[in-house]
Structures are given as C-alpha cells and as structure tokens.
Amino acid sequence: EVQLLESGGGLVQPGGSLRLSCAASGFTFSSYAMSWVRQAPGKGLQWVSTISGTGGSTYYADSVKGRFTISRDNSKNTLYLQMNSLRDEDTAVYYCAKGFEVAVVTALEHWGQGTLVTVSS
C-alpha cells in the first residue's frame, strides 16, 4: 500500500524558512516523479513543484520560483520542500503526491494527508 506522510509544517514569521518532508513507502520511490501541491484557506488546489525520479529535473510554479527548492533522497525514500523568504500568501496545507512516471508528473496518483504551514507575525 502506497503511503505518503508529510511533516515539518508549523507557524513561521514572514521572511522565515521551513523545510517540509514527505516519507514515502509501499512503492519504489526512485521510479516516480513527485510533486508538492498546496491549498490556501478557502482556496483551490495549486501545484507548487515537481521533481523527477532521479532528482535531476525540477519544476516550479512562478509564485515560488527562487524561494522554494524541491529535493529528494532516494536512499531514505523522502521528498523535501525547502521554503525560504516565506510570505503570508504561502499559508496553506501542503500535500506531497506521487506521479505515474519517472520523468514528469502527468497526474497525481496518490496523495498524503497534508501538513499545515502558517506564515504570520
């Protein structure tokens, strides 16, 4: 059974940093691209970032480019999202999700339960 467990969320001040983690199990982690998706309070789902199975290719939404960094440790079956220069508008539940292919995400087959990030002074 595929399981994705996010952690690392919490309260952070504007301008601060936070690193999210997503522990994966139940599949060959390195064989699949992974993504982060967020949902701000009262808003819809927003794609944040994708990383290929090898970690060699990364993609970002314009709203986070230059501030967020996606990475993965295939030896630990763990996906990360380093978030710097956080803004109020980054407040959201952050989900990690598994794609169908190794190189890119064309659909999100499995999702974690999410971790809440609150940016506020």
Next chain:
Amino acid sequence: QSALTQPASVSGSPGQSITISCTGTSSDVGAYNYVSWYQHHPGKAPKLMLYEVSNRPSGVSNRFSGSKSGNTASLTISGLQAEDEADYYCNSYTTSNTVVFGGGTKLTVL
C-alpha cells in the same frame, strides 16, 4: 501558469447526472490527453478519479467518466449519490512540463 476554468458550483438530485467542464488552452488541455480529475472532501487527501482524460484508477466507480474536445475537458457523474458531494478539480499537464489545476467546482447533491 493561469488556472484552468471550472464552474464554481454545480448541483443535482440523487440519481441524476451532472457534468463539470474544464477549459484551458492549447498549451495545456488542448496539447495532450493528460487531463486528470480529483475529488476532495474537506480535511481529507484529494483522490484521483480519472487520468488521461477518461481512465479510472482501480476502485473508482464507473459512474465517473471523462471526455475532451479541443481545449475543454469534462467530468460526468451519473447516478448521483450523497457521497459524491465534494469539491472537484481538473488538472492538466502542460507544454512546460508542469501541471495546472482548475479553480475547483463544489458539487452539491440536493
């Protein structure tokens, strides 16, 4: 990276059918057959309902079906049930190797 366009809300009575549209551009919906649909109950993880326009993952009811024409995709739910009440999001792979979501549609079962 503009969001795909979905109606904000749709409603139907139990047993009826409803259709949710999802309109994009030639750079996303119209470019590939990589449109997917997600069901989201508040407080839970989103669930994949359809991928590659019309393919159902294992365990998803055949009451859910999808289609695409040009830059617009559609999700149809037949035989509406109370448990179908949720938010639904479309998603498309893009020519930039990214994905983009629709704004979401709230389905109310009357």
